[in-house]
Amino acid sequence: MTVIGKILSAWRSRWFALLVSCLLVASASAAAAGGGKAMSVQVKQGQVRATPSFLGKIVGTLSYGDRVEVLEQKAPWIRIRPPGKGAPGWMHASALSEKRILLKAGGKEADVAASGGELALAGKGFNADVETEFKKKHRDIDFSWIDRMQAMKVPQEKIGAFLKEGGLPTSQGGGK
Amino acid sequence: MRSLRSAAVFTLFLGGLAGAHGCASFEQVAKAGTSFARSQGVVTETQAQSIVKTTSAVAKTFEDITPEQEYYIGRTVGAVIVSRYKPYANAEANNYLNLLGQTLAQASDRPETFGGYHFLILDSGEINAFAAPGGLIFVSRGMLRLCRSEDAVAAVLAHEIGHVQLRHGLQSIDKSRLTQALTTIAAESAKTMGSKEIADLTRAFEGSITDITATMINNGYSRSFEREADAAAVSILSRVGYDPEGLVAMLGEMEKNLKPGGLDFAKTHPSPKSRIDDIRSLNVGGKAARVVAARQARFHKALGNI
Structure with missing residues (x-):
């Protein structure tokens, strides 16, 4: 093996180790997900249903940016608790985002938005x-x-x- | 040889840095890596600049377009389409298309978009269909005339829903234009946008609309995007209970009716025959399309005179 070959193979195994550790971290955080996590409604109007199905009875309607608490996941459905007094129910995962969606510009939270990927500013x-x-x-x-x-x-x-x-x-x- | 080895050492350094920082973003790694390499004289100042620039560019992609922004892009793309092709204002036919389309969209991997899915018939004899980002879907009368059953219409709509689900439209926006626009948005996000920012963004917006409509109307997507949309269509159709063979049957009709050199699907899509081959490779089975009387009756009632 040439010097370059050795360097390249070391490089490859290093990247492989990095990939594996990234995957481990990702799966660990996925396992922890579920209880207490918050998500945001990322559609103009999101329906909350009594059962995890589009044919389930609609028990509530949420608006863009509303924060919900994740109670249970049954992919691709997520059982949530809406803000305020609304009854818990199921929403399709495509209606929800991990990001916080801020409805108004300005303020401390919005300053964070520029640096982090975990915030989205509505109307921007x-x-x-x-x-x-x-x-x-x-x-x-x-x-x-x-x-x-x-x-x-x-x-x-x-x-x-x-x-x-x-x-x-x-x-x-x-x-x- | 010397320069080759320097390059290898440099890459090794990048790898080592990434390892040390765990899952630090690639952009950070590249930045730190370039400043180190620059101090070692491995790369010039200009090269370093360009590495940092490219990695920032990589960090901003169509995936950073929020569903709300996708919605506004889709509205304008749709408006360009209906300004070029007149809508077909037949309420019964359009209602049927929306009912069928909504049913299919709910079975897709992305049933909810910011503004939801909506369908409209275009008053054109061309064999054509378009999916604007976010779920505005247009189908020409010429295309619907080729459909012999509800399953065939379902196949056409499911293919277009596939393009929306996979965000193919957004991916035809020029990458540097998108990076620039998203960088402006991110940089300004802490403040209220001023008139200069709106003017800049409107220019980027106009450019994005042109990129998307030129791809959809004139150039077509890549064969791999079409293959992905067909695969999405097959899964949507099967989930709802339609025969995925409806898509193959529809492509067979297109094969017979598309005119070589035509400005419609003939120009923007791979040949129906090659699409059928691609669908066959998905192994969806070759059972004959089942005709359900009630489906056939409502299909004829709504689209019989299209």
Whole structure:
């Protein structure tokens, strides 16, 4: 083996050790997750359900940035306790973020946001102001259909009926 | 030889540093590593600068785009699409598409996006479909005319949901543009944005929209992105109970109907035949599509005259 070969193989094993230790740390923190951890609602409106399924009864609705306490995980569903007096229930993991979402700029917490990846500032970056600015420069681009599209809402009970009528299994709530 | 060895020593140092710091971020490691290497004369000042720059660039990717920002990008991408293709204002057909699409989206790995999934038919004879970031999905009348069953429409929508779930649109934003925009956002995040920041961000926003729409409308995604979206579609269809063969059947129709040199799916997607081959390699089985009378009836009622 040449000198370079030796160096390279030492380098490789070092990286391998680093990878293994990173994985160990990651799995240890995953195991600790569950009780008492807090997460944030990362969608405009998040539904809380009685059972871990989209077909479960909706027991509450939370807003963007709301902090919830994690009670139990049953991937991809998470049982949470909402802030305030709301009843606990299930939310799909895709509606929640590990990050704290701050709704207002300014203040001490927001200063931390710039340095850490654990905070997200709502309304920052590409936002309604940027869209307004864009619209001013591109008057030919029409947003009215986008607004109409987003106003089209499908009630959950219609989805349940649609699945049933179509002979589609509803046991797992229409999804994973 | 000398320079090769220096490079090896330098990399070894990077490795050692990472080991010592446990799981310290790569950016920190690279920064410290370059200052050490610079003092040893292994890299020049300019090279050091560029290493630090590139690693910071790596640290900011499409994954740093928040769901809220994705939502605003998606709205504008959608607006560009409906400004180019007129929407098809048939309430019954659009309601059916939304009901079917929502059912499928709930079975995806990413059922919840900031503003949710919404579907709209485009009044165009082209064989086309688009998925704007965040879940705004558009399907042309030309595409729907190729569908012979609800399962086939489900296959088209599931493929587009796959693109949203995998955030393919956001990944077509030019990397340096994105890094710059995200750096501005991060640097300014402690303060309220001023008019200069909004102007800068609007420019980055415009550029991002152009990158995404050019990819979606003109150039198409890579074959691997299409393969991933097809694989996502197969899993969504199976979870809901649709026959994944609906996707293969739909691709068969496209194979027959896409015109070589066309400006639609013919231009932006790999050939249907190669997509069928890729789906076959997923081993989804080859059972014949099951026709369910109730599904067929509602499909004809909503889209029979499309």
